[in-house]
Amino acid sequence: MASLIVCHACDLVHRRGPIADPGRVRCARCHAELYRTNSAGIDTAIALAVTASVLLLLSNVYPLVALQLNGTTRETTLLGAALGLYAQGYGAIGALVLLTTVLIPLFQISTLLYVLLPLRMYRRAPRQRELFHALTRLRPWAMPEVFMLGALVALVKLSAMAQVVPGISLFCYGALMLTLAALTSVTPTAQFWQWVEGSRT
Ligand SMILES: [Zn+2]
Structure with missing residues (x-):
């Protein structure tokens, strides 16, 4: 982790020191927020990642919605919805739905488990640095809330x-x-590097 941090508001350079209490670290001159430290530990992050993986599995196995019309019932799954878009000629939208609702959340959860489980045992997973960088870049593309909102409006x-x-x-x-x-929210970049730092001792 870098030992110097620059205030984004006034460019004052601070030396990063040990923080006694979890909370917000503010600039000494303009009081803008420099970064936040988290009270949640690595166990909380792992527990949330395991919960998310179970929920992602269940949401792909069970039907998303069933439509009953004139005595016939049709069901579709999350994957079926993306394939349905592809079948109707909306291939690009189907791919986008699959990517933002299934594949990127899957990458997010599996990468976190892959790097956090060894860190929990004071070890390092191979290529953890590259994977965490890829994760922070891809995170904005995981859009389960956009999909939920769209699905609810359509329903x-x-x-x-x-x-x-x-x-x-x-x-x-x-x-x-x-x-x-x-x-x-419990795995910001600064927190991750703190865990990596902690695994060295
Ligand atoms: Zn400042």
Whole structure:
């Protein structure tokens, strides 16, 4: 971790020292926030990542929604929704849905587990630095909340035409959205390097 930190508001350079209490570290001159330290430990991050992986699995296995119309019922899964878009000629949108709702969250969860589990035992996973950098770059592309909002709007509109039964996957995906938000907030970059630093001792 760098030992110097520059205030983004006034460019004052600070030396990074040991912090007694978790909280916000502010600039000595203009009081802008330099960074936050987290009270959550590595165990919390691992627990959240394991929870997220179970929720991601469940939301892909169970049906997302079932539509009942004229006595027939049709169900679809998260993957089926992306494939359905592809089949109707919206290949690019289908790929984007698959990437932002399944593949990037999967990469996010598996990378964190891959680097955090060895750190928990004071070891280092091979290529942890490159993987964590890739993770921080890809994080803005995980958009479960955008998908949830879109799905809910579509379901409300569809309910005028057919009977809509929300599936287990929809509830799991809603819980996954909250778990991923919590996971991102307990694993900021500065916190990760602090854990790496701690694993050296
Ligand atoms: Zn400042």
